[in-house]
Amino acid sequence: MTAPVPAPTPIAPHEDDTMSSSTAITNIAALVTNDPSLGDGSPLGLIQDAAVVIEGDRVTWTGESSKAPATDNRVDAGGRAVLPGFVDSHSHLVFAGDRTQEFNARMSGRAYSAGGIRTTVAATRAASDAELAANLTHYLAEALRQGTTTFETKSGYGLTVEDEARALRIAAEHTDEVTYLGAHIVSPDYADDPAAYVALVTGEMLDACAPHARWIDVFCEKGAFDGDQARAILTAGKAKGLHPRIHANQLSYGPGVQLAVELDAASADHCTHLTDADVDALASGDTVATLLPGAEFSTRAEWPDARRLLDAGVTVALSTDCNPGSSFTSSMPFCIALGVRDMGMTPDEAVWSATAGGAAALRRTDIGRLAPGARADLTLLDAPSHVHLAYRPGVPLVSGVWRSGVQVV
Numbered sequence: 001m002t003a004p005v006p007a008p009t010p011i012a013p014h015e016d017d018t019m020s021s022s023t024a025i026t027n028i029a030a031l032v033t034n035d036p037s038l039g040d041g042s043p044l045g046l047i048q049d050a051a052v053v054i055e056g057d058r059v060t061w062t063g064e065s066s067k068a069p070a071t072d073n074r075v076d077a078g079g080r081a082v083l084p085g086f087v088d089s090h091s092h093l094v095f096a097g098d099r100t101q102e103f104n105a106r107m108s109g110r111a112y113s114a115g116g117i118r119t120t121v122a123a124t125r126a127a128s129d130a131e132l133a134a135n136l137t138h139y140l141a142e143a144l145r146q147g148t149t150t151f152e153t154k155s156g157y158g159l160t161v162e163d164e165a166r167a168l169r170i171a172a173e174h175t176d177e178v179t180y181l182g183a184h185i186v187s188p189d190y191a192d193d194p195a196a197y198v199a200l201v202t203g204e205m206l207d208a209c210a211p212h213a214r215w216i217d218v219f220c221e222k223g224a225f226d227g228d229q230a231r232a233i234l235t236a237g238k239a240k241g242l243h244p245r246i247h248a249n250q251l252s253y254g255p256g257v258q259l260a261v262e263l264d265a266a267s268a269d270h271c272t273h274l275t276d277a278d279v280d281a282l283a284s285g286d287t288v289a290t291l292l293p294g295a296e297f298s299t300r301a302e303w304p305d306a307r308r309l310l311d312a313g314v315t316v317a318l319s320t321d322c323n324p325g326s327s328f329t330s331s332m333p334f335c336i337a338l339g340v341r342d343m344g345m346t347p348d349e350a351v352w353s354a355t356a357g358g359a360a361a362l363r364r365t366d367i368g369r370l371a372p373g374a375r376a377d378l379t380l381l382d383a384p385s386h387v388h389l390a391y392r393p394g395v396p397l398v399s400g401v402w403r404s405g406v407q408v409v
């Protein structure tokens, strides 16, 4: 039995500690930088017995602990592992209500006739702004405790002009990565006239939502929006300055993945049912395949084949898809464990996909890595190696989090 690793101890901080002071985190057993030019030359850019120097909100130095430059403050990591904060590039956190009964029925093999997304739409419309904001804040704090320092989140449970716009306004108070998903499903108000709903999503609703969002998304799936509708929606969003990402090929084969590549979407999300042509398209373009194993876990569905995508040279991200219906987890470590256990990923690949992969899916170069110039978003594990994220599933290993250079956990 090994002795427990001691808690990290701040050593002699300056009394006039300010944002601009420099801090060295030393005695890191294994540091994931995601910069192949650093450390062992692998994609993870792993450095043993390492240190990171933070100044303001940026990383200014990474390397071997013994070579760390003088700094104002020092934090002893106590022989633990440090990696970039997780980048959760796909979540649905502006919602109200609960779908416990639906999940319980599904997992008990019973039929359940309630309306899925429609249940959450009704609850979300009925909620006040303050209730939605409080719910969002609650789940963000939960994600932060598990090491997530950047998250994307979407509208999609309002499905009216006003309810979609307010969801995005509320989300934008907490993240820059806001996605307009008026095209989550056809609004129940337009069940008899889907074309009129697409006209609304690409017209008045888009006008009201575009100022609050960076991205536009569509659920391209049988029962939601077909390829032509998805193309019209994403093209209209692009014309308003939004960049596309797509819910694609989750429940069945379909046109979503190839449409994503054709429109240079930042990400095709789910990618569970793929033809060889879909895989080839992803390998040839700049669209990241974002895999969301929490959804397959929570619906007992077939796993996406990460191994097939990685072997084809596709950039793969891992994300939670956190939402109250099909994947109610905010835990990136849980998704890493699933990726390794059930989707053919190595522990190194899964950790890369949950950090640098998520950054690629958001077309960001300032996060998901720990090299000079990167944002100082770090996760400290109560473990000597990042491999423990998959090796010790379900264990709360995150023991410290820095976001923009400030220790927040």
Ligand SMILES: [Zn+2]
Binding pocket: 090, 091, 092, 247, 321
């Ligand atoms: Zn989703």
